[in-house]
Amino acid sequence: MDKILTVQHEALAAIENAADLETLNNVRIQYLGKKGSIQALMSEMKSLPKEEKPAFGQKVNVCKQEVTEALEARQAVLQEGALAEQLVREKIDITLPGDVKELGTTHPLLMIQQELEDLFLGMGYKVAEGPEVEQDYYNFELANIPKDHPARDMQDTFYIDPNTLLRTHTTAMQMRELEKAEGKTPIKLICPGKVYRRDDDDATHSHQFMQCEGLVVGEHITLADLKGTLEFMANRMFGEGRTIRFRPSYFPFTEPSVEVDVSCPFCNGKGCSVCKGSGWIEILGAGMVHPHVLEMNGFDPEKCTGFAFGVGLERVAMLKYGIDDIRNFYTNDARFLKMFDRFD
Ligand code: DAH
Numbered sequence: 001m002d003k004i005l006t007v008q009h010e011a012l013a014a015i016e017n018a019a020d021l022e023t024l025n026n027v028r029i030q031y032l033g034k035k036g037s038i039q040a041l042m043s044e045m046k047s048l049p050k051e052e053k054p055a056f057g058q059k060v061n062v063c064k065q066e067v068t069e070a071l072e073a074r075q076a077v078l079q080e081g082a083l084a085e086q087l088v089r090e091k092i093d094i095t096l097p098g099d100v101k102e103l104g105t106t107h108p109l110l111m112i113q114q115e116l117e118d119l120f121l122g123m124g125y126k127v128a129e130g131p132e133v134e135q136d137y138y139n140f141e142l143a144n145i146p147k148d149h150p151a152r153d154m155q156d157t158f159y160i161d162p163n164t165l166l167r168t169h170t171t172a173m174q175m176r177e178l179e180k181a182e183g184k185t186p187i188k189l190i191c192p193g194k195v196y197r198r199d200d201d202d203a204t205h206s207h208q209f210m211q212c213e214g215l216v217v218g219e220h221i222t223l224a225d226l227k228g229t230l231e232f233m234a235n236r237m238f239g240e241g242r243t244i245r246f247r248p249s250y251f252p253f254t255e256p257s258v259e260v261d262v263s264c265p266f267c268n269g270k271g272c273s274v275c276k277g278s279g280w281i282e283i284l285g286a287g288m289v290h291p292h293v294l295e296m297n298g299f300d301p302e303k304c305t306g307f308a309f310g311v312g313l314e315r316v317a318m319l320k321y322g323i324d325d326i327r328n329f330y331t332n333d334a335r336f337l338k339m340f341d342r343f344d
Contacts (some may be wrong), residue, residue: 254287
């Protein structure tokens, strides 16, 4: 009987002293396991005289129950401690400022391009594309600017080899589209894109800039159609109430050729610093497609006519948003670009 009490005291002390769950589990095995001390006491019962067996058995059971209960209680305490320790160890400081990912904004030139595309798609035009590295043939020859023609000097060109260049105007795409149509009308399209010229960069010149070409070919297309179309465009781009005027000009690929002014959106035509007192601002070049250009591209100029125009997107954006230096579009200063955030 004393032995039982000794085992019981030893077990309870070991449980109390177990500092972690692993030690506690070893104590369980030592006392309650199949080969443990309490099981050993049970085996000893066989050798006792019959009359002593019940009292001894009862005492061992009490011992076993007390040890089991003490183990469970100690386990609960240790588990709680382990959790608390883990929480401290894995603590995250949620007050640290987050890693903010800034969203980009639409580039102002892309905004103008998309506005023009929407406007002309709404009038049934197609949007065409073409290569920036272009053949001399499409950029000049088909546009009625043969080699040695003085008009080649109007556009200083980046040549890659004698027949290959960076296109100097979107008119190159106009020529590709005319050729592709194989003499079939109607044609109604715009071609926006980048163009390149060997200019020295300053506030109003950039060696890379953007244009949008417009082309309509069909029967009975007149200068009046051109004027109506451009007036509609001017009103959509610069606000209602704009008027336009044509001034005679020269382009090798159009006859007649015109330079187009829009009534100044800043002073309503009265005269201000932006329009230099004239009330008008030049925005684009245009004209009726030259009969020779139509012919070279397989159209019969007796049967069909066409108008064309080419507008510079930087110029439109600068007027629309009051930007005074073209280089702003290409230096990619985020403070400048952020001003055009449509979602602000
Ligand atoms: N290609 C001319 C330029 O870059 C602009 C232009 C003028 C385009 C008249 C046209 C046009 O289609 O008809 O200066």
